[in-house]
Amino acid sequence: MNIGDRIVAWSKDEEIKKEGASGGLVTSLLTAALKGELVDEVIALQKVSEFEGVPIRTSNVDEVIKCSGSLHAAPINLTKFAVRFFEAHPDGTLALPAKPCDARGIIEQAKRKKINLEKTYLIGLNCGGTMPPITTMKMLEKMYEINPDDVIEEEIERGKLIFKTEKEEKAISIDELEEAGYGRRENCRYCETNIPVMTDVACGNWGAGKNETFVEIFTEKGLKLMNNAIELGLIETAPATEKGIKIREKTNSVMEKVAKKWHKKIFVPIEDRLERFHYYMDVMEDCIDCEACKYVCPVCACDESKCIDFYDPMDSHKISIYHLVRLLHISDSCIGCGQCTDVCPAEIPLTILHRRMADRIQAKYDYIPGMDMKIPPSFEVE
Amino acid sequence: MEEEWTPKITLFCCNWCSYAGSDDAGVGRKQQPPSTRTIRVMCSGRTDPGFVLTALMEGSDAVLFTGCHIGDCHYISGNYKAKKRFEMLKEILDEIGLEDERLQLQWISASEGSEFAEYIRKVTEEIKAIGPSPLRQEWMK
Numbered sequence A: 001m002n003i004g005d006r007i008v009a010w011s012k013d014e015e016i017k018k019e020g021a022s023g024g025l026v027t028s029l030l031t032a033a034l035k036g037e038l039v040d041e042v043i044a045l046q047k048v049s050e051f052e053g054v055p056i057r058t059s060n061v062d063e064v065i066k067c068s069g070s071l072h073a074a075p076i077n078l079t080k081f082a083v084r085f086f087e088a089h090p091d092g093t094l095a096l097p098a099k100p101c102d103a104r105g106i107i108e109q110a111k112r113k114k115i116n117l118e119k120t121y122l123i124g125l126n127c128g129g130t131m132p133p134i135t136t137m138k139m140l141e142k143m144y145e146i147n148p149d150d151v152i153e154e155e156i157e158r159g160k161l162i163f164k165t166e167k168e169e170k171a172i173s174i175d176e177l178e179e180a181g182y183g184r185r186e187n188c189r190y191c192e193t194n195i196p197v198m199t200d201v202a203c204g205n206w207g208a209g210k211n212e213t214f215v216e217i218f219t220e221k222g223l224k225l226m227n228n229a230i231e232l233g234l235i236e237t238a239p240a241t242e243k244g245i246k247i248r249e250k251t252n253s254v255m256e257k258v259a260k261k262w263h264k265k266i267f268v269p270i271e272d273r274l275e276r277f278h279y280y281m282d283v284m285e286d287c288i289d290c291e292a293c294k295y296v297c298p299v300c301a302c303d304e305s306k307c308i309d310f311y312d313p314m315d316s317h318k319i320s321i322y323h324l325v326r327l328l329h330i331s332d333s334c335i336g337c338g339q340c341t342d343v344c345p346a347e348i349p350l351t352i353l354h355r356r357m358a359d360r361i362q363a364k365y366d367y368i369p370g371m372d373m374k375i376p377p378s379f380e381v382e
Numbered sequence B: 001m002e003e004e005w006t007p008k009i010t011l012f013c014c015n016w017c018s019y020a021g022s023d024d025a026g027v028g029r030k031q032q033p034p035s036t037r038t039i040r041v042m043c044s045g046r047t048d049p050g051f052v053l054t055a056l057m058e059g060s061d062a063v064l065f066t067g068c069h070i071g072d073c074h075y076i077s078g079n080y081k082a083k084k085r086f087e088m089l090k091e092i093l094d095e096i097g098l099e100d101e102r103l104q105l106q107w108i109s110a111s112e113g114s115e116f117a118e119y120i121r122k123v124t125e126e127i128k129a130i131g132p133s134p135l136r137q138e139w140m141k
Ligand SMILES: Cc1cc2nc3c(=O)[nH]c(=O)nc-3n(C[C@H](O)[C@H](O)[C@H](O)COP(=O)(O)OP(=O)(O)OC[C@H]3O[C@@H](n4cnc5c(N)ncnc54)[C@H](O)[C@@H]3O)c2cc1C
Pocket: A019, A020, A021, A022, A023, A024, A025, A026, A027, A028, A030, A043, A044, A045, A046, A067, A068, A069, A070, A071, A072, A073, A074, A075, A076, A078, A097, A098, A099, A125, A126, A127, A128, A129, A130, A203, A204, A205, A206, A213, A214
């Protein structure tokens, strides 16, 4: 096996293979990393229901196995959990599954010395998007006429979102759902990074058969992860088929095009200056100063928060300095993960505001955050 | 009696060049409008974006960044940092719909008193032409 190889792989353990999203490879890589003492701890997402997952940090193999399967309606970002690991164990080693936005957050934190990337094994998950849990439950009742509690399985196949219960199975096209205001989270719709090329290995079901995972190996660490699992006899591999490779590339490029379309649709420029002013004043007016957006932000890396340095909840400013400093401060590193909008109790469209600013700055300085360790943060002065 | 409106302009001067330049303008009795509120910082690199945003929110109609000419900063690279911050601030102020004139950057050396006075006259006219800042609360004088 070499760097750059594309293969298909699956778990040798029948139970993991069955429970996993597509062959249980990721779960097996994580357990192998613990068993082979490649890492001290693993972060994984423990399922509470189809609509809720709790991230756990563990060195217990059984707990990792319980986390198998993809939760498409648990839009959580794992970056800050990795930061907490390195705060507790500066010399520790860690492995975790990472969607593109998890991986990009982790790389931005690594640039700011909060995460040691050399000691972090990133098992990338291809991602076509996540769904907001509450809206998805409403969608199930309205569009699918299924009780959310009855759902036992959820799947995406050929642009259709499929829900299964004990009795039935229903599929509706994602386009149709999104037209009706359901489907993926808004930021996922315009996200152009579906295959996490910045990780050690990218895993996904595009281009793979039933109960197998398509894997692309990017780094030395990725190779180590795979070889370790093979040596421990936990996974089985086979070369990817030409057809599989083509399907994966094609699907990826289709998704990219769709994302670009959404970006255009959502980010309509507000040409008039005064209109822009009133837009910002109106949307930020609802802020209740809870600072939740700052806590969840995967790229926020201050030890002492800059954004509250100049701001006091008693201020009677027309636009909150807290948000302006945050807009400025993460404009170079914002990856558009959508966490801020998700947690905002006042329903301020924060991700859109941050993206509007970040698009300007990132284009100006020709910097795309979270892609590799080569380029320093664009705030750095030469 | 209606007085003519004069803008309030917050002026950040670095200790070594632009503050001395503004002093030079005063000593040389160069005419300039009473529109500026000067804040002396040790170096233009000390001008935190938070200062600028606070000034604007608290009723300034414009904010001026000034400092030593590039290459002359007494702390070697302070004005490079100021320049980068200025560029970033420009973007965000434009994004939230503020006029371009409300944030400006000018390098002024200790001996440029007349240039300094000239610059303040020019900026004051520009701000007069565009009127009070929309960020200013109605109750702010
Ligand atoms: C939200 C989401 C969207 C995806 N979209 C695509 C896609 O469009 N195309 C594609 O090819 N593949 C996609 N995948 C990847 C695919 O579903 C499988 O995860 C992948 O093929 C690995 O399968 P597995 O059986 O080896 O994983 P498993 O052995 O089942 O392990 C999955 C691991 O992912 C973790 N996990 C589950 N949900 C999340 C989450 N929301 N965030 C972070 N970690 C999580 C679990 O804790 C577990 O450790 C997506 C995955 C997720 C989580």
